[in-house]
Amino acid sequence: MTEEPHGDAHHNTVSGQSRVGSLVQAGRIDTVHVHGPASDEPPPPRQLRPEVPNFVDRKGEQQRFERCVRDRRGDGDRPLVVVLSGLSGVGKTTLGFRLARRFAKDVDRAGGRCGVLYVDLAPLRRDGVVEPYDALDELLRSLGVDPEWLGSTEEARLRQFWRHTAAAPFVVVADNVRYAGEIEPLLPSCPGSVVIVASHGPLYDLEDADAVELPLAPLPLEHAVELLTKAVGRAGAARLGEEPEAVRELAALCEGLPAALRVVAARLRGARRRLVAHVAEEFRTQLREEGVPLVEAVWTVMYLELSEPARRCYELLGTVGSSLPLEAVGAAVAPGEAAADGATDAIVEELEGLGLVEVRDGRLVMHALVREHAARRARDADRAAVARSARERLVRWYLRQAQRADLVAAGKRLSVSTPEPAVAGTAEPALSEAATAYGWLETERHALRRCLRIAYDDRLDAQAWALCEPLWTHHLNHPRHRETSEAFRIGLAAARRAENLAARVRMACQLARLLWEQGEYDEAERELDTAVAAAGLLSDTDDDRKLAASALEFRGRLNAERGRWAAALPDYEAARAVHERIENRYGVMLQNYQLGKALTALGRTARALDLLETAHAQARDLARDRMTGRTALALGRVLELRRQENGRARELYGVALASARRRNAPADQLGALDALARIAAEGGDASAAAEYREAAARIRTRRGETGEG
Template structure:
C-alpha cells in the first residue's frame, strides 16, 4: 500500500493515476478508482455503498450484491482473492474508511490519497509518502512541460518569479501555464511584473493570486459559471447539469466551460462525460462566489438546478419503469436548461429499441445517484417538500435495480420527513412510508417496517375516492401482504393480496390486478397449495403477455415453472425454464441465469438426468464464483 498525503492542489490524484498507468503490466486485472468524497453525506461515509461501487466495477451484478455489510465485505474478499489489480482510494480521511476496501490478494497495489496522515493504519501496512510542494527547479521544469514556450528559456528570472507565485503547487502551475500561453505576444519580463503589481495589495497567497488573475480575465458568463459550480449538488457534474446551473442555454454553457478550460480553472479532458472542479479550485470558486455574487444569484441557481434534476429524474423513472402510480406532479421544463437527451420507450418502433431506451434511462439514474441524494438533502433544507417527495419516486426505481443501497434509503427517509412536515397531502404520507417500509423489512428491520406501514394505513383514511387514491389504498394492502410474507405469514399475505386485487379490478386497472394475482400465486405456493398456485400464476402470466409487460412476463413465467415442476409436469416446466434462461442470457443477467440453472438442475435431477443436472449446477456455481458468492 502506498499512502500519498499533502495539501490540496499538490497533484496526489494525478500522481496516483500515473503510478497506476505505469504499473499495468504488473497488475493485469486493471485499475479500480473510488473518490470517497463522492459518498459523503454531511461528512458521514457509508463504506457499504463504496463496496457496492467497487463490486460493480468488478462486474458483480447489483441483484447479486450481498445485503449486509459483513457479507458484502466477504463478497469483495472473494472477488479480489486472486486478483492482481491497482486500487486508488482518493480523499480518505481515516484509516477505518480504507480498511474494508483493501483487496484480499497480496498481489494487488493500493494507493491512498489523503490530506493528512492516516495515523490509525497498522504499522507497516503502508509506505507513507508525504508530498511537499515542488522545489523551485522542479516547478520550473513542470511549467516548461505545461507551456512549451521559448520565452521561458529566454527569461529564467521571470520564470522564477512566476514559479514563486504558484507556491510549488502543480494545480496552480497548470493555471499559470495556460495564462502565459494565452498571452503569447508579450515578453515575460513585462508580463510577470504586471501580474505581481496587479495583485500585490490583495493580501492573498501566491496561488490565490494566480487563480484570481485567471478568474478576473474571464467573461461575465464564464465567471458566473465558475462561481456557481461551487454550489453544484454533486461533486461531479455533466455539461447538462452545468447548463441547468447557469440557466442561459447549452451553447452559452459550452462556451463558458471551454473558456474555463482555457484558463486552467477546469479540465474538460475526462472521457466519461463527468467533470469535476478539483477541491482547491472548488474552494476558490466558493470564495469568489461569497465575495462577487449578486443578490439572489446563488439561491436562484441552486433552486433551478435542483428542479432540473427532479424533472430529469422523473423522466428517467417513467422511461425506465413505464407508467405507474406516482404521487408527485411532474415538473415543467426549466427555462434555460434543456432536458437530458433520453428517448421515450413508448415512441420506439421495435422491442429491442424500446428495451435499450429503458436501460439508458435506468443507467442515468445510476450515474446521477450521488447528485440526486444531494438534491434531496438540499431540497429538504430549503423547505421544498414537493421536490423531496418527487425525488423519492425515481429513487424507488433505482432501488429496485440496485437493492441494498443506503443512498436510496436516505432519500426515502427524507421524503417521509418532508411529507410529515408538509402535513397536508395524505397521498404523500401514504406513498413515502410504504417506500421506506420495503428496504426496512428487506434488511430484517421488521418492527420498523411495520410501524411505517401502520402510519401509512392511518393516513389512508384521509384519502379521497378518485382512481389514484384507490390505487394507493390497494398499494398499502399489497405492502402489508409483502410484510406478512417476510414474516412467513403467508395465509395473511394471500388475504391482503386478494383485497388489493379486488380494488384494482373495481377501478379497471389490469396491470395492478395482474400483479396481485401473481403475488397470490406465489403465496399459495409457499403454503403448498399447488393447484391454486398454478391456476393463479397461469392467469397472471397470460395477462402479462397480453399487456406486454416484459419484467412481469419473466417473473410470472419462472414462478409458474416452479409450480409445474412440483406438480410433476416436467416437460412444461422445462420449456418455461429454458425460455427464462434464454431471456436472462439476452439481458446478461447473472442473477436470473444462476437461479434458472439452479431450478433446471433440480428438475433434471428429479427426472433422473444426472449429467444434465450436474451441468446446470456447475453453471450456477460458476456464475456465483464470478460474483464473489462462492
C-alpha cells in the same frame, strides 16, 4: 401496486463488463446446451487516467516506491500500502496513478496480468464517514459484479472482493482517504498487490509493517519554475525566459502546488501580450487586499475576470459538485439563451481558457482545490441570491432529465410527481433506449442525490420528492440500499413539510422496502402502518385509490418477507379488491400472483394453483414478459409440490427461463435453472440435471454471487 422495475422490453444481450463463461441457449426446454467461451478470460480492469502533461520532479518518491516493491517481492502475506500525503493540489492522485501504471507494467513484463482499480471516497462520505459497505460497492462493480449479486452485508462484500482479487495482483488507488480504518476493506487478497492511498495528512493510526508513508511536499522553487515553463508551451517558454525573476516570483506565489501552477500557466497563455511581471502584480495586489493565503490569490484573480455567466457556472461547480455535464451548464447559468447561440460554449471556453476547469467526456471537471475557492465565492452575501437561482435551475434540469430517463427505462407507472417541463433553448441528453437511460441514471447518481439535498435545503419540496421516483428506478437496477435510503428519508421529510399526503404515502412505502431489504423490519413496519393510515385519507380518484392499494401491498410484502404469510393475505386481498374496482388489470394480476405465492408457502396448494393459473394467463394477456416468467415459475412449483403434471411444470420452467434470458435477468435465470435441475433429478435424468446445475454455476460465478443464505 408495485411496478415492474425493468419494464417489458425484451433484451438478449451481454454487457461489455460481464464475464461470460457460457451462454444458455434454449427454446423448448428439454435440455440446456452450454457453450464454452470463445476466447480466454478477459484481462482484469485497468482504471488508469491518462498521464498528465509536463510531469516534473517526484523522482525520490518514485525511487522509494520501487525499492519498497522490490524489497518485499515474494515476502509477506498482505498487500503493500503506500500512503501519499500532502496538501490539496500537491499532486497526490497524479503521482498515485503514475506509480500504479509503472507497477502494472512491471507485472506485465514479468508475464502476469495486473488489474488497476480506482475509488474516490469523497462522494461516498456521509457525515464525515465512509462505510466499507459503500467503498466495496464501487470496487465490486468495477470488477464486473452485477448489482443484483452484490452482497447484502459488509462481510459478504468483503468475501466477494477477496475472491475476485485472489488470483492475480491488483493496484488499488484510493483517493481522499482520511482514516487508516478506511483502508483495510480495500486490501486485495493477493499478497503481491499494492494499495496506493492519497490523503491530506499522515495516517497516524496506520499500524502495519507493510505500510509506507510517502509525504509529498510542495514542489521546490526550481521544479515549480520548470513546471510553469513547460505548461505554457514552447512559444510561452521563450517569453518567460525574458523575465526570469518575474517567473520565479509567480511560481513562488503558487506555493509549489502543481494544480495552482497549471492554472497560472493557462493565465499566461491567455495573456500573451502582457508582461509576466504584470500578471504577478495582479496576484500580489489581490493578496494585499484580501489577506488570503498566497495560492488563494491565484483563483481570485481568475474569478474576478470571469463574465457573469461564467462566474455563475464557477460558483455552481463549487456548490453542487466538481463535475457537471455540458448540457446542464446552459440550463443552470445561461437561462433564456438559445443553445444555438453558443452561450454554453462561450462559458466553457472561458473557464477552460483560464485553467479553472477541464472538459472530460462531455463534462466540466474542477479540481478539488479550485472547488473550495468556488464554494466560498458562492457563499458570499452579495452572490447568495444568484447562486440560489442557479441551483434551482440545475435542480429542475436534473429532475427533467431523470424523469425522462425513468419513463424510458421503466415505462409508465404509478407516480405522485408532476412532470418537469422542458426549458426552452436548453440542451438535453439523448435518452431513447432503456440501456442508455439506466446508464445516465448511474452516471449521474451522485449529482442527483446532491440535487435532492439542495432541493430540500432550498425548500424546493416538490422537486425533492419528485427526484426520489427516478432514483427508485435506478435503485431497482443498480441497488445501493444505504444511498437510496438516505435519499428517501429526505424525500419523505420534504413531503411531510409540504403536507402532501400522496407523496408521504409513496415515499414511506418505498423507504419501507429499502428498510426491510436491510433487515430493518420493525422500522419498515412503522413506516407502512403510517402510510396505510395516511392512504385512508386520500381522495377517491383512481390514482389515489391505486396508491392506497400499493400501500396495502407493500405491507403484505413486508409480512411475506418476515415469513408471516397468513398476515400478508388480508392486505393482498384488500389491494386486489381496490384494483378490481378501478379496473386496473395489471394490479389484479399482481395481487393474484402475490396471493398465490403466500398460499403456496402456507401449504394451501389447491387455492394457490387456481390463483397462479389465473395470474399466469393474465400476465400473458397483458404481454408482461417479466411477470409471465415469474408466474410460470411459481405455477410450476405448485404443480411440483402437488406431484402432478411434472411435464407441464418443466414446460413452465422453460417459459420462465426463456423470459429471463430475453430480459438478461440472471437472478430469474437461476430460479428457472435450479427448478429444471431439480425436476430432472427427480425424474431420473442425471445428465440433464448436471447440465442445468453447471449452467447455473457458471452464472453464479461470473455474476459474483456471494452464496449467502
